Structures are given as C-alpha cells and as structure tokens.
Amino acid sequence: DAKTTQPTSMDCAEGRAANLPCNHSTISGNEYVYWYRQIHSQGPQYIIHGLKNNETNEMASLIITEDRKSSTLILPHATLRDTAVYYCIALTYNQGGKLIFGQGTELSVKP
Amino acid sequence: GAVVSQHPSWVICKSGTSVKIECRSLDFQATTMFWYRQFPKQSLMLMATSNEGSKATYEQGVEKDKFLINHASLTLSTLTVTSAHPEDSSFYICSARVEGNYNSPLHFGNGTRLTVT
Numbered sequence: 001d002a003k004t005t006q007p008t009s010m011d012c013a014e015g016r017a018a019n020l021p022c023n024h025s026t027i028s029g030n031e032y033v034y035w036y037r038q039i040h041s042q043g044p045q046y047i048i049h050g051l052k053n054n055e056t057n058e059m060a061s062l063i064i065t066e067d068r069k070s071s072t073l074i075l076p077h078a079t080l081r082d083t084a085v086y087y088c089i090a091l092t093y094n095q096g097g098k099l100i101f102g103q104g105t106e107l108s109v110k111p
Numbered sequence: 112g113a114v115v116s117q118h119p120s121w122v123i124c125k126s127g128t129s130v131k132i133e134c135r136s137l138d139f140q141a142t143t144m145f146w147y148r149q150f151p152k153q154s155l156m157l158m159a160t161s162n163e164g165s166k167a168t169y170e171q172g173v174e175k176d177k178f179l180i181n182h183a184s185l186t187l188s189t190l191t192v193t194s195a196h197p198e199d200s201s202f203y204i205c206s207a208r209v210e211g212n213y214n215s216p217l218h219f220g221n222g223t224r225l226t227v228t
Contacts, residue, residue, distance in 0.1 A: 041202070043219035046217070
C-alpha cells in the first residue's frame with residue numbers, strides 16, 4: 001500500500017471549514033483513499049473514501065487531485081466535537097483490505 | 112448499521128493471568144476481522160487478521176502464542192492475551208468489513224483498554 005504523508009497537527013476555528021491535506025504520491029491505480037478519525041480513547045470512525053472522483057457525504061467532502069497524488073478532506077463547518085486525529089490511508093484490496101495507519105493529523109477545533 | 116462491538120471496554124488483570132477480548136459484528140457477517148493495538152500517543156498498529164474457520168495471520172513481530180485469536184463464527188472473533196505482563200497494557204481495537212463487499216469501509220469497535228498490574 002502507498003505511504004501517505006500528513007501534517008502532524010492543525011488548528012481550526014469553530015464554524016470554519018477544516019481542510020486536511022494528504023500526500024500519497026506513490027499511490028497506484030487500484031488504491032482507494034480512505035479517511036478515518038479517532039476521538040480520544042475511542043475506536044476509529046470511518047469518514048469517507050474515494051478512488052478518482054471527488055466524494056461528499058453527510059460528514060465531509062473528499063477532493064482528490066487529477067493525478068491522484070494528493071487529496072484534501074474538508075469538514076465544511078467544524079465544531080468542537082470534530083477535534084480528533086484524522087488518518088488518511090491508501091488501501092488496496094489485494095492483501096485482504098487491511099488498513100495500515102500512519103501518524104495522522106491532530107486537528108484541534110478552537111472556539 | 113455495520114456496528115462492531117467489543118467486550119469488555121476495559122479490564123485490569125494481574126501479571127501472569129490471561130485475558131479474553133471479544134469482538135462482535137452485531138448486524139452483519141464478517142469472514143475477516145482485524146485486531147489492532149495502540150499505545151498512548153501512538154497510532155494504531157495492526158496485530159493480526161482473523162479468519163473465520165481458519166488460523167489467524169499475524170503481522171511481523173507479533174507473537175502468535177501470546178496473542179491467541181479465535182474466529183469461531185461469522186460474527187465473533189476473540190483475542191486472548193496469555194500470561195499478560197505490564198508491557199501488554201494497551202488499547203486493543205478490532206474491526207470488520209461487511210462480508211462480500213470489498214468496496215466498503217472497515218468498521219471499528221470502541222476498543223478494550225487492558226491494564227496489567
């Protein structure tokens with residue numbers, strides 16, 4: 001699976017959009033980009049995933065560049081409850097679809 | 112839907128004893144479940160892949176005789192930490208994917224915090 005690179009930490013003001021970048025320059029054509037988040041002392045929560053096209057759901061939007069070498073997770077109106085560690089993972093199902101977590105981005109939403 | 116439940120949510124045991132952690136998929140079947148471990152201030156580390164009806168596949172460096180995995184049914188996998196020691200104290204998390212749907216996300220349990228005294 002391709003390695004992903006994320007900033008260690010980010011701050012965001014409550015009510016503003018949080019834009020979390022992820023670099024996956026070695027991603028292969030059959031690898032999906034998955035985003036999860038982990039709130040302190042809980043299990044990871046699925047947010048969104050995509051292959052080529054931009055995706056949107058009730059939680060967030062995922063913007064994938066045309067060359068697929070990077071992506072951005074957008075939380076449109078961040079709240080204090082969005083404070084968490086956000087993980088960007090490139091996943092292929094060839095090896096059973098297991099998720100390998102990197103260090104993620106610690107997002108702090110501030111009032 | 113797609114809820115994964117772990118039990119217990121926390122456990123304290125004495126050094127040398129064994130502890131069993133259960134992972135259940137409540138509303139779906141899962142041939143494969145994954146077990147992770149997480150130490151404070153660190154990311155999740157994949158320990159093993161649990162396969163229903165067959166032996167688990169362990170990641171490099173994980174002792175299979177210490178971390179016994181049993182996946183007896185399509186909705187239950189168990190992780191037994193044998194002869195636990197203080198260094199085994201950690202947050203253990205399981206995950207599963209809806210059976211037969213490879214383009215679906217892994218769903219995670221809420222973890223089990225193990226403290227070995």
